[in-house]
Amino acid sequence: DAKTTQPPSMDCAEGRAANLPCNHSTISGNEYVYWYRQIHSQGPQYIIHGLKNNETNEMASLIITEDRKSSTLILPHATLRDTAVYYCIVRVGTGNQFYFGTGTSLTVIP
């Protein structure tokens, strides 16, 4: 599976949009981009995933560049409960593993 690169930490003001970037320059055509988050010592929580089109659900939006070498997770109105480590993972559709990188520690500031 392709490697991902994320900034180690970010801050965001409460109520503002949080934009979390991820680089995956070696992604191949059959690999999906997944986002998970982990709130202190809880099980990782699925947020969203996509292949090449932008995706939106009740939690977030995922913007994937046309060349698919990078993506951005957008939390439209960050709350204090969004403080967590956010992981960007690329994974073959038929793959039976998720490899977590180091993630981005997002702190939402009141």
Next chain:
Amino acid sequence: AAGVIQSPRHLIKEKRETATLKCYPIPRHDTVYWYQQGPGQDPQFLISFYEKMQSDKGSIPDRFSAQQFSDYHSELNMSSLELGDSALYFCASSFYSPGRGNTEAFFGQGTRLTVV
């Protein structure tokens, strides 16, 4: 909605003892994954099963073994426990769709193993 259930939630064992962790996937999910997360570390993939067969193997020590049963629940068996095995152990499940491959995986709340 039903989630992934892990038991026990907490476990304390002494060095050289054995431990068995259990994972009950979301109903109709056929794939189970195991992860280990040490203090201050990111989750590390250990092993996965699809339809009761091992499908992928990560950094699982030889002292550990796992299996998936006919009802799709899975057990992680850990022997000759070492202090360094103290960690959170997460299980996740997903299902395989012939049209699009594996769906997103959902994680349980984990088992905290402490080896003393």
